[in-house]
Amino acid sequence: MEAQANIIQARVLPNYPGLDGAQVAPLGSGLVNQTYLVSGGSERFVLQRLNPVFSAAVNQNIDAVTRRLAKLGMVTPRLVPTVNGSLSVDLGVQAGLWRLLTHVDGVSFDLVASLGQARAAGGLVARFHRALDGLDHEFAGMRAGVHDTAQHMARLREALGVHLEHRLHREVSALSADLFSAASDLPLLPTLPRRVCHGDLKFNNILFSGCESPASERALCLIDLDTVGPMLLAHELGDAWRSWCNRNPEDASPAMFDLGVFRASFEGFRDGLGRALSVEERRAFLHGVEWISLELAMRFAADALLESYFGWAPERYPGRGEHNLARARGQWALHRAVCATRRERAQVLEA
Numbered sequence: 001m002e003a004q005a006n007i008i009q010a011r012v013l014p015n016y017p018g019l020d021g022a023q024v025a026p027l028g029s030g031l032v033n034q035t036y037l038v039s040g041g042s043e044r045f046v047l048q049r050l051n052p053v054f055s056a057a058v059n060q061n062i063d064a065v066t067r068r069l070a071k072l073g074m075v076t077p078r079l080v081p082t083v084n085g086s087l088s089v090d091l092g093v094q095a096g097l098w099r100l101l102t103h104v105d106g107v108s109f110d111l112v113a114s115l116g117q118a119r120a121a122g123g124l125v126a127r128f129h130r131a132l133d134g135l136d137h138e139f140a141g142m143r144a145g146v147h148d149t150a151q152h153m154a155r156l157r158e159a160l161g162v163h164l165e166h167r168l169h170r171e172v173s174a175l176s177a178d179l180f181s182a183a184s185d186l187p188l189l190p191t192l193p194r195r196v197c198h199g200d201l202k203f204n205n206i207l208f209s210g211c212e213s214p215a216s217e218r219a220l221c222l223i224d225l226d227t228v229g230p231m232l233l234a235h236e237l238g239d240a241w242r243s244w245c246n247r248n249p250e251d252a253s254p255a256m257f258d259l260g261v262f263r264a265s266f267e268g269f270r271d272g273l274g275r276a277l278s279v280e281e282r283r284a285f286l287h288g289v290e291w292i293s294l295e296l297a298m299r300f301a302a303d304a305l306l307e308s309y310f311g312w313a314p315e316r317y318p319g320r321g322e323h324n325l326a327r328a329r330g331q332w333a334l335h336r337a338v339c340a341t342r343r344e345r346a347q348v349l350e351a
Contacts, residue, residue, distance in 0.1 A: 007091065008036065008047065012098045015082040015089045019045075019100075028108070028204075032311065033226070037103070044103040045080060049096045050088075053309070054226050057141025059087040059099055062225045064137040065196070072131045075221040077101040106207030106220045112244050115264040116217035121206050122268025124219035125198070125240065129233075130274055132196035139229040146199070146227070147235045149295050153183060156302040163305040168321050172304050175328060179298050182335065186294070187287050189234050190280045199227025201240035233281060237269070238288030242296065245289075246334050251326040255334035257341050263348045282349040289345075290338050297331035300324045 005024065013019040022040035024047065034049040050058075062079055069076040079087050080100040089098040112118050145151040160173055198205070205224045209215035244265055247256045266285070270277065277285075303309045304324040312323035 004034070004049075007095050008098075011091055011095065012047065012089055013038070015084075015086075016045075016080060016100055017083055032309075033224070038100070046077065046101045046103050047098065048101070049098050050226070051309075052093075052097075053143060054097075055141040056088045056090060056097060058226045061137070061139050061141065061228050063087060064135065065132060065225060065228045068135055069128070069131055069221075074127065074131055075104060077104050077221070077223060077225075104207055104221055104223070106209060107211050107216070108204040108207055108223075109216075110204050110249065111247065112203060112258070112261050113216055114213065115260055116213070117208065117219075118244060118261045118264040119268035120208070120217050120219040121203070121240075121244065122265035122270075123272035124206065124222065124268075125201065125236075126269045126272030126274075128198060128222055129195060130272075135196050142229045143227070147231065147292075147295065149183065149291060149298075152295055152298045152302070153180065156298045159302045159305040166305045166321070168304050168325055171325060172301050172328070175325075175332060176298075176301055179294060179301065179332060182294055186290055189232070189287055189291060190284050192232060192234070192280060192284055194230035194232055195236075196229065197231045197233070197236040198222050198225065199229060199231060199236070199239075200224060201236060202243040203240075232284065232288075234284035234288030235292060237285050238290075238292035241265070241289040242293040242331070242334060242338070246337075249330070250334075251323065251330045253326075253329045253333040255330060255337050257334065257337040259341055259344055259348070262341075262345060266348055285349055286342065286346055290335065290342075293331050293335040293338055297328045297335060300328035300331060304328060 008024050009021070013022055019038060019040045022038050024036050024038050027035045027037040027046065032051045032053070036047040038045040038047045059079060066076045066078050070078065078101065080102060081087060082089060087099060091098065109117070156176055160169070160176060163169060205222055207220045207223055209218040209220055241262055245258045245261045247258050300310065304321045307320040310324055312320040317323040317326065
């Protein structure tokens with residue numbers, strides 16, 4: 001941590017006007033990027049070191065999206081240019097790629113606190129999508145195959161074959177057999193046009209006005225925009241519901257899929273979208289959350305052996321692999337809970 005602090009003070013902050021010597025503190029609990037709160041005088045900013053999976057090109061995507069959102073009057077973080085007008089600071093492979101964003105004064109929640117909060121979250125996502133319809137921007141630097149389930153299955157199989165001596169191989173192998181079997185039983189998603197989406201709608205990527213009601217039921221904006229770009233709504237909403245409707249942390253098992261949160265958030269999304277949903281869209285929403293929960297279980301299972309992508313909590317687990325195995329088991333439990341509610345979810349989506 002001390003070495004990172006030295007890099008920030010000596011090599012990152014001097015690239016931004018007025019931030020030499022600003023106070024810096026860790027912020028949030030994101031699994032991918034390293035995030036800090038920067039306090040410079042009366043202003044606050046969010047500083048991030050990007051995970052190497054992202055290139056500097058994603059900042060061009062973020063800039064285009066947030067410009068459109070701001071133009072339409074929506075609250076959004078904005079990238080802060082360096083003194084040279086760049087959207088990031090590239091210090092090379094060892095020291096990393098950094099960016100600075102404006103700070104939005106809001107509160108995030110790891111779990112949905114109320115049905116009103118779920119409805120507000122769904123409405124915000126719909127307004128986000130509406131605002132970005134027709135955006136003229138060529139998205140670059142996007143992660144290829146992020147929701148290519150076949151690719152994730154292949155990666156997991158490869159990890160199982162390569163890391164035979166890994167301390168967790170036996171446990172990951174047993175879980176993987178269940179995951180592969182479940183994938184063969186799921187209905188395929190319908191083919192629908194892609195829309196500009198957020199791409200990572202876990203619940204703590206939404207900021208609310210405050211900690212207590214009614215402020216906690218006013219959704220302000222979406223954050224962590226590295227994954228914005230064209231994708232299927234089934235994947236976008238599927239990822240949202242696997243996060244929002246699970247009443248337990250994602251690394252906890254058993255899981256419980258909350259139908260009340262599902263109903264409220266869908267109603268918020270439907271009412272905020274401003275158009276009717278097609279039969280095929282509703283079918284995609286029905287099965288999207290099933291595929292996403294299974295897909296994420298596969299990704300966590302692979303990284304339990306690879307130990308190269310997702311962050312982990314060293315105060316709770318002896319290693320990155322152990323934490324990712326717990327996450328994989330948690331998502332597998334969620335997948336089974338989701339599938340058990342298919343009939344009830346279909347009734348909600350038909351309303």
